[in-house]
Amino acid sequence: MENYLVSIVVSIVTGVLARAYMMKIDHRQYPSYPQGFLSHITLGVIAASLGAVAVPALATKEFGAVTFLALAAQQFRDVRNMERQSLDNIEPTELVPRGTAYIEDIAKAFEARNYMVMITSLLTSISMNILKYFKLNSQLQITAGLIVGFTTMMILKGFLTRQLIEEIAEVRPGKIEFDGPLLKVNGVIIMNIGLKASRKIYEERGIAVEIVPNDMNASATLSNIGQRQAIQHQAATQLGIRKDIDEPDFTPLVRRNPHNGNLVMALIAMHPDQDLLIEVINKTPVLETCRRKPREANIKPS
C-alpha cells in the first residue's frame, strides 16, 4: 500500500477541497456554523478517503476492501435523511416555513455534494495511478492529479448549480390595493384582512411584486406550491419580516393569477425596500423537485 500513499493523500486533499468549495456559509446560515460545518467537512473527509482508496484497493487485489467501500457508500444515502430530519425538526420554529419541497431540495443537494467529493477524489486517484503505471515521476503524478481534481471540481460545481428565478421569469414591482377587506396586488386577490389596523399597515409599509414567467414551462414550475413557499421564505428571511406568531395578517402569501399564471406577493418587511425584494426573488433558486417542462413532452395535437 505504501506505493500508493502519494496518490491517496493527494486524492483526499482534492476531495476535501471540493467539499469546502461547495460549502457556502451565507445569509441562509445553512449548513449552520460551527457544528454543522464541522460535521459536513468530516463527512467530506470520509467520502474523499473512499474515493481515494478505491483504485489502490483494486490494484493490490484487496477485493474485500472494495466490498467495504460499497458498504460505506451506502452510509452517504443517510446524509439526505439526516438533513431532512434536522430541517423538519426546526420547521415549526420558523415564522415563515421553508416548506417540504425546499427542505427536500436542500437535503438532496447535501447528498449530491458528498458524491461530488467521491467522484473528484476517485478521478484524481485514477489519473495519478495511470501515470504511475507508465512509470512517470511522482511530481508529474501530483501535478496531473491536482489538475484533474480541480477540473472535475469546476465541472461538477457548474453542473450542480441551480437555476435562479431570474432565469425563468421577470420580477416587477406590484401595487397594493384594497377592495373592502380584500388585499389585492395588481388586481389579484391575496387574502381577506378584517382588521382596519392591519390594512392601514399594508397601505403604509407594504411592498409587492409580480412575477411574470417567461414561458409555459416557467409558468408550470412557478405554480408549484413548494416553489412559492421557497419564494416566501427567502423574501421573509432576507428582508426581515414584521410579524409575530399572533399576527397571521402579515404572513407573506404568493398567489397565482389563474388567467395568465403570474404570481403576486405582498410583504410587510422590517425595512421596506422594493428593489431589494425584487433582487432577493430574482436570486431565489428554482427547486429541482418543482421544475416542470410540459412544453418538452413532445405531444402534438392530432
Added chain:
Amino acid sequence: MDIGIKENILAIITLNKNVSSATAPIFYVDTKEEQEETALLIAKITLGMVHDLRNGIYVVVKH
C-alpha cells in the same frame, strides 16, 4: 408534532343580533369600534386571523 384543526371558524363577532350558530361562539357587539376591538382580542388569544364578511360580521379563523 402539533395537531389541531385548521381553516375553521373559531368565533363570530357581529353587530346583527339575529345571527345564530350551532358550532362557533357568537359575540354580539354594539358598535363598529367594539367589533374591531373584540375581534382583535379573540384573534390574539386564539392565534387566529380576523376576516370581514362585509355584512357586519367578522369571523376569526385559524389558518
